[in-house]
Amino acid sequence: MKQGIHPDYHKITVKMTNGTSYETKSTYGKEGDTLLLDVDPNTHPAWTGQAGYINEKASRVANFNNKFAGLTFGGGKKTEGTAAPKEEKKKADKKA
Numbered sequence: 001m002k003q004g005i006h007p008d009y010h011k012i013t014v015k016m017t018n019g020t021s022y023e024t025k026s027t028y029g030k031e032g033d034t035l036l037l038d039v040d041p042n043t044h045p046a047w048t049g050q051a052g053y054i055n056e057k058a059s060r061v062a063n064f065n066n067k068f069a070g071l072t073f074g075g076g077k078k079t080e081g082t083a084a085p086k087e088e089k090k091k092a093d094k095k096a
Contacts, residue, residue: 012035013032015036
């Protein structure tokens, strides 16, 4: 290991949002400093089961579908958001 290029690794205290704390080693601050957490497993929605990202994803899909609902492809035919099957395209081409 190259000397003089690595940060000091020392003990600090980590204080959670609910007031509990624990001691760990880190390169944060100086020996004996306290790291106060704003977000931790006690409060973060991903760990508490209160995450709204599932509904957010569904609303993004709905917004996309609403935005592109009237989109037309090629010959000006309105679609349901998916490409027409090949057989229907061939029939349409023969009629034209």
